[in-house]
Amino acid sequence: MLVERDVFGQAVTCGSAATVGGWNAALADIFDFRGDPGATLADLTTADGDFMMGLVVTTAGAVLGGDDPRGVGVREGLLEVARRSAGATLRERRHVEALVDLVRGNFTEAAVKWDAVVADHPHDIVATRIAHDIYLHVGDDDRRLVSSREAFAAWQPGEPGYGWTAGQLAFALEEAGHFAEAERHGRMALEVDPVDVWALHALAHVFEMKERHDEAVEHLRSTRAAWEERDHLALHLLWHLLIRLVAAREFDECLAEFDSQIGAVDRAFGLTDLTSLMWRLELAGCDVGDRWATIAKKWRNHDQLHTTGFLDLHAALAFAACPEDPGAPTFWEGLDVCHRDDNSENDQTFEAVVRPMAEAISDYREGHHAEASHAILGLVGLISRVGGSIAQRDLFVRTGQDASRRAGSEVQLMEEESR
Structure with missing residues (x-):
C-alpha cells in the first residue's frame, strides 16, 4: 500500500503510483465535463484494491446524478469503499463519513462534512466540488x-x-x-x-x-x-440558449432543436431540460404538437424516478401533459408511496414540497386553475428545496402565475355569463 500525492497535493492511498496518474486524468475530465471519468475511475478501482477515492467520487456522483441510493450499485459501492477505507488516510475516511450521510438522504449534513474536510485540507478539490454540487441539489x-x-x-x-x-x-x-x-x-x-x-x-x-x-x-x-x-453539460447549455429563444418567440428553432436532441437523451437530468423546454413553449403559446407523448415515453418507468424531487417534478410535468401514457399511473402511484418510511432530509422534501407541487401541476393541466394557483404560489417559498437553479425553478413560478391568470379569466367569464 502506497500514499501518493495527486496534482492538487492531496495524499491518495493506492497500490500503484500509476493509479494516481489515472485519478488526475479522471478529475480533469470531471471538471471539464467531458470524457468518461466514471469508467476511468471504475477501471482504476478494479485494478487497484487499495484505491478508495474513486469509489467516493463515483458513488457520490451516482446519487447526485439521480441513481437510487437503495439500488444495488450504490449500496455495493458504499460497502466496498467502507472496507477499503480501513487502510486509508484520515482525510479519505472523512470522505466516507460524508458519503454515508449522502446515501442516507441527509444531503446538507453530508455537504457540511465535506466543507469541514476542505477547512482542514483547502486544496481538496473533490470535497470542494461535491459540497458545491450538494448545495445545488438542495437549493x-x-x-x-x-x-x-x-x-x-x-x-x-x-x-x-x-x-x-x-x-x-x-x-x-x-x-x-x-x-x-x-x-x-x-x-x-x-x-x-x-x-x-x-x-x-x-x-x-x-x-x-x-x-x-x-x-x-x-x-x-x-x-x-x-x-x-x-x-x-452541452444539453443544459443548449437549454439556456433555447429559453432565450422562447422569450423571443423563435419557436421553430426551439422545436427543431428538441427534435434533434430527444432521441439520444436517457439520463433523467437531461430529460428535465427538454421537458422544461416543452412546458415553457406551451406557456408562451406555442403548439408543440404530439411531442409530449415522446417525452412521457422517455420518463416511463425510468429507473431514476422517485430519487430526487427535481427529477420527479419534471416527470410530473410530462405525465400531467400526457396522462394517457401507460407509465403515468405507475408514476403517480410511486410518487404517492415513496419517501414515507424514513425521516431523512430528502424524505421531508418529498413530503413538504414534491408531492403537493406535483398534485398542483396535475390540477393545472386538468383545468383546475384556481386550486393550482393557490397551491403552486403557496409553495414558491419552499421550491428551492428541490434543488436546481433559480432559472430552472422559475418554471413553477410561471405556471402558478399562468394558473392565476386563467382562474381570473374564468371568474370574469362566469360573471359575464350570469349578467
Missing part, C-alpha cells in the same frame, strides 16, 4: 456561496484548482444575486480556460437573470462548438 444558495468563497480563497493564479474554483464561485455568486461579481469571476475562470463550461454556464445565468437577451444569445451561439465538445 441552499447561502451555504454554497460561503463554501465556494472559502474554496476559491485557497488558490492562487497558476495553481491547478484556481480556474475551476473561480467558475464555481461565479455560479454561487449569481444564484445569490451578486451579478457583477459573478460575471467578474466567470471571466477570470475563462482566462484560465476559455472553454471552462461551468464558467460559461455561470455567465449564461447572469445574462438570463438580468434579461440581457442579445448578450445571452451571442454568448451561447459563439461558444457552442466549444461547449458541445464538453458534452456532459
